[in-house]
Amino acid sequence: ANSSVDFGFWAGVEGAGHHFLQAVMQHVPFTLAQVAPQWRCGTHWKRSLYRKTVNSFRNLSPDDLNVLDSGSYPMCCQGNHEERAHSCQPRLDWLAQAARDAGVNLKVLFLYRKLEDCLAADCLHRDMEACLNQTETLISNAK
Known part of the structure; x- marks a missing residue:
């Protein structure tokens, strides 16, 4: 284990600025830190594959800017x-x-x-859900 290794994770509700940060990061050299495949977008997080993520984190280099996919x-x-x-939701x-x-x-x-x-970014500009549903989604996820 190497306690001199840092890695970053961007957390926020939808519409908070993840796409902006992803655009900025296209101009910054970084290493994408890996998590278990079941801890990625489009999957329900499963605790059973926790060790895969731990092992992946152990392989991070202190010389790199290590970043997880934004959550x-x-x-x-x-x-x-x-x-x-x-x-x-990602399990922080x-x-x-x-x-x-x-x-x-x-x-x-x-x-x-x-x-x-x-809400405006999500339901008016990006059509994530109808505004009423997106309101409920944001309130639930902001807790």
Whole structure:
């Protein structure tokens, strides 16, 4: 384990600025830190593959800018309002524990934007869900 290794994770509700950061990161050399395939967009996070993520974190280099895929709340699950509102969230608690178990440092960048601005970005500009459903999704995920 190498406690001099840091890696970053961007957390925030949909519409908070993940796409902006992804555009910025296209101009920055970084290493994409890997998590278990079941901890990625479009899947329900499964604790059973926790060790894969720990092992991946142990292989991070202290010489790299290590970044996880950004995690919005919700994380994917397009077309399923109930899952988007209640079960498609990255498990920050699992990421933090995996980092501790791997002996690396998790740095979380919390993306903040007024919820009404996130709502406009999500349902007016990007059509994530109808505005009423997206309102429920944002409120549930902001908790």
